[in-house]
Amino acid sequence: xxxxxxxxxxxxxxxxxxxxxxxxxxxxxxxxxxxxxxxxxxxxxxxxxxxxxxxxxxxxxxxxxxxxxxxxxxxxxxxxxxxxxxxxxxxxxxxxxxxxxxxxxxxxxxxxxxxxxxxxxxxxxxxxxxxxxxxxxxxxxxxxxxxxxxxxxxxxxxxxxxxxxxxxxxxxxxxxxxxxxxxxxxxxxxxxxxxxxxxxxxxxxxxxxxxxxxxxxxxxxxxxxxxxxxxxxxxxxxxxxxxxxxxxxxxxxxxxxxxxxxxxxxxxxxxxxxxxxxxxxxxxxxxxxxxxxxxxxxxxxxxxxxxxxxxxxxxxxxxxxxxxxxxxxxxxxxxxxxxxxxxxxxxxxxxxxxxxxxxx
Amino acid sequence: xxxxxxxxxxxxxxxxxxxxxxxxxxxxxxxxxxxxxxxxxxxxxxxxxxxxxxxxxxxxxxxxxxxxxxxxxxxxxxxxxxxxxxxxxxxxxxxxxxxxxxxxxxxxxxxxxxxxxxxxxxxxxxxxxxxxxxxxxxxxxxxxxxxxxxxxxxxxxxxxxxxxxxxxxxxxxxxxxxxxxxxxxxxxxxxxxxxxxxxxxxxxxxxxxxxxxxxxxxxxxxxxxxxxxxxxxxxxxxxxxxxxxxxxxxxxxxxxxxxx
Numbered sequence: 001x002x003x004x005x006x007x008x009x010x011x012x013x014x015x016x017x018x019x020x021x022x023x024x025x026x027x028x029x030x031x032x033x034x035x036x037x038x039x040x041x042x043x044x045x046x047x048x049x050x051x052x053x054x055x056x057x058x059x060x061x062x063x064x065x066x067x068x069x070x071x072x073x074x075x076x077x078x079x080x081x082x083x084x085x086x087x088x089x090x091x092x093x094x095x096x097x098x099x100x101x102x103x104x105x106x107x108x109x110x111x112x113x114x115x116x117x118x119x120x121x122x123x124x125x126x127x128x129x130x131x132x133x134x135x136x137x138x139x140x141x142x143x144x145x146x147x148x149x150x151x152x153x154x155x156x157x158x159x160x161x162x163x164x165x166x167x168x169x170x171x172x173x174x175x176x177x178x179x180x181x182x183x184x185x186x187x188x189x190x191x192x193x194x195x196x197x198x199x200x201x202x203x204x205x206x207x208x209x210x211x212x213x214x215x216x217x218x219x220x221x222x223x224x225x226x227x228x229x230x231x232x233x234x235x236x237x238x239x240x241x242x243x244x245x246x247x248x249x250x251x252x253x254x255x256x257x258x259x260x261x262x263x264x265x266x267x268x269x270x271x272x273x274x275x276x277x278x279x280x281x282x283x284x285x286x287x288x289x290x291x292x293x294x295x296x297x298x299x300x301x302x303x304x305x306x307x308x309x310x311x312x313x314x315x316x317x318x319x320x321x322x323x324x325x326x327x328x329x330x331x332x333x334x335x336x337x338x339x340x341x342x343x344x345x346x347x348x349x350x351x352x353x354x355x356x357x358x359x360x
Numbered sequence: 361x362x363x364x365x366x367x368x369x370x371x372x373x374x375x376x377x378x379x380x381x382x383x384x385x386x387x388x389x390x391x392x393x394x395x396x397x398x399x400x401x402x403x404x405x406x407x408x409x410x411x412x413x414x415x416x417x418x419x420x421x422x423x424x425x426x427x428x429x430x431x432x433x434x435x436x437x438x439x440x441x442x443x444x445x446x447x448x449x450x451x452x453x454x455x456x457x458x459x460x461x462x463x464x465x466x467x468x469x470x471x472x473x474x475x476x477x478x479x480x481x482x483x484x485x486x487x488x489x490x491x492x493x494x495x496x497x498x499x500x501x502x503x504x505x506x507x508x509x510x511x512x513x514x515x516x517x518x519x520x521x522x523x524x525x526x527x528x529x530x531x532x533x534x535x536x537x538x539x540x541x542x543x544x545x546x547x548x549x550x551x552x553x554x555x556x557x558x559x560x561x562x563x564x565x566x567x568x569x570x571x572x573x574x575x576x577x578x579x580x581x582x583x584x585x586x587x588x589x590x591x592x593x594x595x596x597x598x599x600x601x602x603x604x605x606x607x608x609x610x611x612x613x614x615x616x617x618x619x620x
């Protein structure tokens with residue numbers, strides 16, 4: 001009997017994989033969409049945001065203030081635009097400030113800065129930078145030793161590229177979709193077209209059916225992870241700190257995430273009366289995670305009242321674990337809080353699924 | 361068609377009952393099915409045919425009575441019974457996106473056997489459709505394929521639930537020929553149908569069921585003779601051919617196999 005179930009398991013596993021690979025929507029949602037998102041968002045945010053400062057009048061060539069501004073990593077100087085155009089951009093908040101440096105005939109310099117209420121924070125930053133520069137130039141020209149000394153140091157770190165944020169989020173979300181939509185659509189379909197009933201006229205056991213279908217989705221998900229990592233690391237400069245170990249850890253996390261989310265798929269398959277009821281139900285679970293689980297947008301930017309919502313979404317913890325493992329080089333044991341919470345979600349999902357699951 | 365009472369019963373149904381919320385769908389049904397016969401379960405819609413079939417197929421629990429398949433009790437030996445029987449369900453679909461070959465291989469795996477899908481498909485005249493999807497088959501091809509899936513593990517007994525519903529007369533004849541072929545290969549066939557002409561041609565014996573009770577059980581010709589003996593006469597004189605004969609002669613299917 002065990003031998004029969006093993007053959008049945010392998011047979012259904014293979015059939016399920018073939019069927020999934022021939023299903024256009026599982027390929028589009030499983031591979032194409034996540035890859036497009038990675039490409040678009042990974043490439044789009046590649047340049048760190050500098051503050052635009054329009055130069056109305058640069059003063060004499062090589063003056064200390066303009067030179068220091070040009071050196072600043074936080075500022076991009078715009079010199080070629082006409083003044084009217086720059087004023088309009090400033091009012092619209094697309095330029096943080098306008099600067100002009102003038103020298104009187106006596107050789108006294110004055111720096112004028114105009115900021116905009118359209119972008120008050122940016123204006124404030126530019127004001128601080130320029131103010132600091134002017135003070136520095138004043139002190140050194142007057143040969144005054146400052147009363148308060150100031151030193152800052154930079155530690156050597158890894159540049160956090162936008163792909164390092166985008167890829168883990170997309171990966172997490174792609175796995176969520178595969179698990180939730182794939183599982184729920186399949187089981188409803190098998191139930192409605194009596195495929196499941198036909199299966200039950202053969203010796204195959206229910207456990208074998210669940211194991212094979214679950215296994216097939218895990219394999220599919222592992223391929224999703226592998227492909228996204230391959231493209232991310234190979235072409236988009238995605239950071240995997242410890243190479244093979246990191247990739248392996250991400251695989252383990254993928255399997256964990258898929259397994260947990262499949263529980264959600266089983267619940268939806270049981271609650272939904274037919275195929276048409278799946279998209280609204282499934283989106284009810286997946287859309288909030290798309291927006292609020294740190295998939296596209298870092299959770300930190302949300303207002304305080306939204307934070308608890310993010311904290312209640314399972315994908316939050318998978319995304320978080322992915323990022324910690326990939327970028328910070330954390331081992332699986334270091335992301336145990338995330339893993340623990342995911343497992344807790346899994347226990348809840350499967351406890352519900354076991355109660356509501358319908359075979360026929 | 362010979363009387364088969366001397367053969368061993370492969371199915372014994374004794375006083376079978378099934379109630380749904382107090383409603384008796386099957387009410388004290390008893391009959392035997394003998395080895396290697398084609399046995400028809402006839403009756404109007406809602407008579408309890410499908411319920412009876414599904415109880416025998418171990419898909420549905422019974423309320424009362426006893427059912428043995430090849431000497432095995434459906435209560436205690438469901439797992440072993442599943443290895444002996446092949447089941448075609450009314451209107452069941454197949455696993456999505458697979459070819460006929462892949463579906464047959466899957467069913468063979470479920471039974472723990474290895475098969476040659478090509479040979480099986482040849483048996484039901486679908487050898488040329490091996491790489492087709494089930495959804496792309498015609499109605500008659502679908503039913504022949506459904507029967508094919510029941511044969512992967514060489515069952516002793518197959519159940520066919522209204523296999524000819526919705527088929528054109530030509531496809532129906534092809535289906536009959538296939539059923540005869542399966543029986544001639546040594547398999548017992550239990551079939552339900554709404555078509556009495558079909559039952560008359562196909563079945564060695566039939567049980568007629570009405571409102572969950574058996575109202576007749578015998579060979580079709582015997583039942584007809586019994587009715588004629590009561591002085592019954594068909595109200596309308598038949599012409600020597602029917603519209604079905606016209607259809608068949610025009611669509612070019614020879615009436616081989618069954619002697620109609």
